[in-house]
Amino acid sequence: MTLEELLSQLGYAGSPCFLKRGDVRFETELGYGHIFRRAQERKKDPKDTTQPRWRAEGVYGVREMQEPHRFTPIVYVCTAPDDSAASELHRLLWNQDVAPYIIVHTTRGLVVYSGFNYGQSGKKSEPSGIIQALTDFDKAKSIVSLFHRRQIDEGQLWKHPELRVDPGGRVYHRLLASLRELDKSLQGGGLAKDVSHALIGKYVYLRYLRDRGILSDERLALWGLTADKIFGHKAQKGALATLSDKLDDWLNGEIFPLPFRGEGSPSPDQIQAVAGAFRGDEHIGGTVQTQLFDPYNFAFIPIETLSLVYEQFLHTEDPNKKKDAKDKKTKGRQEGAYYTPLPLVNFMLAGLERHRPLERGMKVFDPSSGSGSFLVQAYRLLIEKTFPVTQPKPKPSELRTLLEDSIFGCDVDGDACQVTQLSLLLTLLDYVEPPDLTGSMHSFKLPTLCETKIQKKLDEGHTPNLIKHNFFGIEPLLSAAVVGKQGAKANWKNQGFDWIVGNPPWKTIRPKKLGENDSPVWDWMETHEKTMPVGLNQAAQAFAWEAPRYLKAGGECALLVPAMGLFEEPSAEFRQKFFTAYQVHEAANFANLAEVLFDGRARVPAAAISYRSREEDAAPAENEAITVFSPFVVNQEATRPLAEGERGKIWSLSINGSEVRVIDQREAASGSGLPWKLAMWGSPWDERLLRRMESKWPSLRKLEAPWSSVCQQFVRTDESQILCVSEGLQIREEDGDDVDPVDEVCGQWTLEVPELDRFRHIFSFPSNALIKLDRDQYFALKGRIKRPILVSCSPQVIVSAARSFAVYSGQSIIVPPRQIGIVSNSGDRDMLKALSLFLSSDFAFYHQFFRSTELGVKRDRATLEALRQMPIPLTKLSRDELKKWVSLHGKLAKCAPKKIESGKKKKEQTEKDLFEQPDHNLDDLLVELNEMTADALGLTKEERRLVSDLVQVRYALNDGKRGEAAMREPKLKDLTAYAKALKDELDDFAGDFAGRSHKVTVATDEESGSAMLEIDFSTDHEAARKPVVMDATDAEAKSLRRTKTKMLDDEGAWQWTYFNRNLRIFKGRKTYVFKPLHYFHWTQSAALTDASQIIAETLSGT
Template sequence: MKYFEYNLGSIFQSLDMSYSNGLTDANDTDLTVFQRYFFAQAKEKLNVDAVYFLRDAEGIPKIPMIYFSAMDSYNSERIAELHRMAWNMGEAPLLFIVLPDELLVYNNYTPPAPRKEDGSYNNDAGMFARIKKVSDLEEQRQQLLQFHRSQIETGEFWKQNQTRFNIDTRVDVTLMANLRAIRKLLLKSIEKRDVEKQIDDQLRCEIVHGLLGRSILIKYLEERTDSTGKTVFPNDFFGKFLHGAKKYTDVLADKQSTYTLFAELEERFNGDMFPLIENEKDVITQSDLTELQQFLLGTSELASQQMVIWPLYSFNAIPIQLISSIYELFFHLAETDPDKEKGTYYTPYHLVSMLMDEVLPWDGPYTPQKILDPACGSGIFLVEAYRRLVAKWIFTNQPESIGPNDLINIMKACIFGVDSNKEAIRIASFSLSLAMCDFLEPRTIWDSLQFPRLLHYNLFHNDFFDRDCEFEQRDYDIVIGNPPWESRLSPAAKKYIKNDKLKVSDEQIAQAFTWRAGDICPKGVICFLLPSKGFLFNRSVKAQQFRTAFFEKYDVSVIINFSAFRWVLFEHAAGPAVGVIYRVSNLDKSDTIFYCTPKPLYTIEDKRRFLIEPTNICRIPRELIYDDLIWRIAMWGGPRDMDLVHTLQASGTPLRKLLDENDMVYAEGYKKGNKKKTCDAFLGMPMLNAKTFSPGKHFPDALPKMTERKFECTVDTKRQIFQSPHLIIKQSHKGSRFLADVLSFDAVFNHSFLGVHGDERLLKYFCSIISSKVFVYYQIMTNRKWLVERDESEVGDIIDTPFPMPTTAAVDEAVNLFDRVIVGNGDLSIIDQFAYRQYKLLPYEISLIDDAIDYVYDYYSKKGNSSALSQPDNALLQKYSVSLQEVMQNTLGNHYSFSCCIYHGDAPLIIAVLDLSPTSNPKFSLNRNSEEMDVLLHKLDRQLLEDRSGSVFVKRNVRVYNKDSIYIVKPNQSRYWNFSAACRDADEIYADVIRAWRGENE
């Protein structure tokens, strides 16, 4: 064995990484399609010796985490170059360089540094750790403990090192920022010269995008090298166009030479890769090309000298899917106001990958499949589909290398896209052609490849709702994409909906896409990313009609609700998203729908993957899918919450009905809006402010007076809401409460408030219920927008909330409580107790309410700083144990008794061990011995791996059944060890026992 192989082996042993748990190297023969594909790429581009992959819950290696490279001596230049290339390739966030006497760990989110003035390399850039190697294996293991497999798989490493990994310096983010800057400059330069406004905004964008897209492609071709150092272009290629030119940036010094180069490449490669935009050569000036040249050389003055890192990019290593995202960025950026171009507009790759896994997984033999994206944009879904198909073809056929003809045949036979935007189609063609290049040796690209013409053959500039189009003349196996989210139907879509008598709410064109996809994919599978508001949560009549018709026509197998990731996925998200996988229904629909609601960890992992816990998964019985509340309740709660919501509904009457029956007037306040309406009636009246609204502390003389005269809406028919006595309900929350007050004086307020005018005593009763935890809980579990899309409730959700019937005694008590607690600034728990009595809630139901507010609401509002993510204390663990034992005893009968020992320390996981107890009294104990816990965790991990059930560290949330013991392993976070978690665990253990019993007795 070579010395460096021994060196690597000892590191792998210390990290507990092996072929069976995600490690991959050249000697591993049992690889998945993705492992084989990715390792080949990493070997070619970085020359690494091994890659460690994070596995999913099923044990399939999915996400590259660590690159390993062994060197027999310290070489500053080689180490710096390896880190530069690893940063460019992105993917794995860590690079381990193993030397004979030390281990260097680099952070691949940190960019490399330019060379020093003396030409030497700065190897400190990206350095994460420098660890001296020792011969003692246990001592070595202790030194590497923070990188141990268990720390990586559980996510504890990322939690502990959150501040050391900066997303903003990752290759994709910096590259996008750089391209935004040069795009903005070129657009403004052209606009400034166009004094007569002869070039419209769209053409100007197309020209700039064409020039930049072409330049990225040329840089990619120029920097692609093989093992001998040969590039795509022959020697002295650029000198043909400009004397002495050695590279593309040299040619940019002369406009005529530049466009001669473009023309030759267009002729050479055929296809749609290099076509010039109309009037481009007349519009682009030498100054534009000079600015582009300086940008590519890193000498531009743009964006506070940010461009100095441009020479550090290597298009030989940058992933092809990132380049596709660049083109998607061009497509989505605002066309008319470059100053407003901020935020993330491209579809994150891990979102594309997750959806593609549902319909075209990496593994499995290659079979030709026709795949259509009906709103293809830049082609990011099509590029990912093509990569997978080619990788499967290579895996199936095992050739020495794949040739241009095979790549073209796969493309022509399998990949199809439609878009109503002409530029989108052109950009998609760019992206797909680049994807083809990624599988070829550089010189093969030049000597043998002619890109296929995709426009009009595979990519179609059409409205998806047009009839008798070329793209309709095929039977598709997969339709996948992200349709537009606009509430505006195209003329063709309107005609289609009308002629086919289809249901669509709020003119949501994405809903129209779901119907049309079923028409052209009658035997295949469809996967769309849709707005979750319209698909799941909107309860308007038309939205309900759409859902009913959709579920009746289609066999929906999977719904992935990404709503909780709204601000994580997109900085300027238009709305929360949902992934839907369905087929045209046959006679036998599946009994349940797999409903998944992933939640962010609020660590850097959220930018790379969706961690799906068992608590984020449920199977919705088909008979429940027409219940509009099921999707919301299953997002934040469980079956017991569903029961409690139904209990609240059964024990109360919608507030709307109570208001109507008591002749009360209710409406939102005025709206300034466009200020087209004049109203003097409000002048001089006390005015409430949403930011300073504080129940019990409003006095007319202390409030500011209305001075505005111009409004959009003045509530003409319901002005009584501004007259006393009136209940004022703030529609947004504060802390963990909704705020309400009853005023005995006239006052005005805007549409952030709901006002109710009526009997003062009843208003105080309603105010008391609204101020309670019960009201908050009901909103958490049922509200259409709060905790999904907005931080405020809508009027409909407030007045649809069930309220207990206001008896005389209840109203008397509420009036007293209002004066004592709300006006008197007393303890709100007294209000809570009043509400619990009115709803006749049982102790366990009150505990469910407490948990929803203390953990679900707190998690949503405080995110990574939530107490839900903190370690549980002893009291919480004991309450969990007692609750678990009580629920199980109630379920299984008094003749069963359990003792519970909880292993708890600083480790990322906690273990609860349930043993059948010979005594009738449940016992609880707490074990804080870290060594014993570590031994037990690894014992369970080995057992699961041997059973091919995945890793305990990856799954993080598992139950293992032995003869008389049940092991419950969950993350070391409070949200997994509260009362609600105990109920869920007990219910699921009971279900497991019943399933096992039925299996033994069938």
């Protein structure tokens, strides 16, 4: 089998998703061309023009359907003559860290390697990284079938457990883990943190120069040095000092200044440990284990990966800190710094490129540059666009000028600035040939981007591009940097930045406990409190306000901020004024990806916003809208977990059209968090239902007697105010300035809420969930005692903060903090029992889910304010009708709740021990409860489906989970119900137009895990009377599958499963819809949404 035959059998040949060496796209692919070009054997002699022993011949990947068509590499196809060359190829492409699979065509057959795992020789405990050992060509059919184009395009590749990608073995994880241990060891041995970081940073730089051929043997010999005196466990301190001086003079480097003499300088042993680590010795537990060969090659490791060393620097714990220290946060956490994963960096830059394409002469600024990930990628993009590979290579001086004129950043941490400088200079050197700068390039000097102590440069008026300074108050220094003259003042509209992009600190500023770098931010917040409000003193919101001030006219800003700012009540005023002041183009809400997006280093929901300043005094346009993208873990085809309960790691990030919504600017500027919740979880149908119910029925707030702070009691001012409501008592066991004694709770019972975490549908408290407050004295927060005490008397209802229960109790229970207590001011037990049932219904959870800021976004916790918005129909019931609720309550109170399986072990009680044995089936009673609730509210059939589909189906996807209720394959009855709901909605809209109705046919394809709908606006009423669902054996279904294949080919939508999991194609009077066979795509509420979108697109002609 020849290489060409292999490519043909794989289906790659001729595919627009296959980049073949020799084609311009392989060399120039945005974000990857520079990596692909290096994917071949590096010759020691640059003059050697013979064919490389091994090389990547092409790469197959997935490509986004919208501009700028981001590409994600999946499979490298390579050639190598023998096993040795193939093994070396594997090692070096593992260093590249871009493609998860590598197919190698050798003279004897095919080998498949993992591009994200490389096992070191001699370590039997490590996976080898070999997916499929050498297979001769006669037996290569299995490899071809596994990695065939269709397998990738349709997402089938990721369903094979043996092919699942484990990003934990990637080079960046291995390298960072080694550096973390090394840094910990150095600091534990007495080396100061700054010196340890400088030593490690310097060896990253030296190792890169060595592997790139810049520090050649010839260059070292000129300085009287040899490689073994610098690299490996025989490194010498004096030789390193000499090399540092020579490099500073030769390349004008001044990178990671390191003290070689005096107190605090690294010892020879410490230098040798670091040198050994960068040679491939792995530093484990304070000892160095020498490997049989060197796994790393910094000529192949992308600079983008190296810049993540910043994460290592800022997030390494201080080994001198006591284990019981109260503040266990690392320096990076204290400053609110979170590293930005590269898929997210590339996603945000692609958005900027869509709105304002980067070109020569434009300037980029990162107001919190960290490791420089954004700046490195922006500089790389600028180089690739300014100096295309099809044109002569740029001169080093041209690269330097481009860097000095275009790239700017600031950070409060000096280490971060040094890492950013290192990353940018290494990026520059990536494009320099010859690598050792001999011949006409011998006099070239690298720029000094950071602040300098060299007097000559200071005398020349050096202005750093990378400024160690707080962003708030940086204007004088930033002006000097942009203008290139100390003391200069910039005109930002003309001289400002075209792109401002970054990940500002996610930190809450505490005025009474200001950190080292907090005062300038807090001063800014106080100054701009009225015009630029900030919710919860969140620093990232202050950055979002301040950054656009430095934009050039027409410039674009993109920042990664905490997503809760889009939802939480304290940020309502921020949203009102921010979305009015700025034109926001896009907002990406990554809340569902919080557990996987940051590789486990952070679990705070993130959002990326792309926006620009309005023209002076310009009001928002009449039809201004914001495009919102809310990705779910289960729709990330390549990284979705295979089974419920699994957590993966994101190594790619795709935009799925089915998750894109549009929010009207006026809605965003209303300050409400509801539009953002609906964009993530709901639809206009849900909004209409919420608003209809809230206008039809009195809210809990209207039924609640207000609290009088003067009388210290609930005061009823209207006969409708039949309830008293309060959050629970915040009990303390220790006295203090902020508490008062609360003796009345002594001897009382309270609720141990964690005991109920593993249960749902709770209608009475088990004995193990109640604990006695048996101390002689307790305390509670001042001014927050009387109200909680008054709602802690029987009869009462206790509502969970997570809305997982609302239990009536005839026994007095002290309501715990964050939970909510409700009592009747007339002691109406029947009303309280009915209320407890109503608040336990699916509708109550549905309502709270949308109205609470954190449910479905951050954590399972709702607010009292959200509960007060709940529409309550119970006051309109007669006493006889109320008795039906009381009777149902009696039955449900005897039922054991449903247990949620968890990996965490709980106490060894059984449900039989905790609850009475019921006389009725819980599921049947829950159906009755939800029907009674829907009847009381007056919900339509469609509205009932909206409620049940969210609560019983889609909620299973909360928190990035792969819940079986949502991800199971839809049954025949589900598909039929979906098709009927879709048809009914479309027919209702069309009426009797031209005597036509909609014929809906569903053809399932279990092999691809998807189905296609054909919607024919037909005159054949009999054929259209009932929807038809066909399985894979039907002859007509086979015909439709052929139609599907041709249609996807014609539309160039082969990879729809990655980018639009609700793809619609219009062909005359027929509409075709493509969906995965996961139930949450096939609910009846999904049918309503799909019908609305089909109608809208038909009317708009799109």
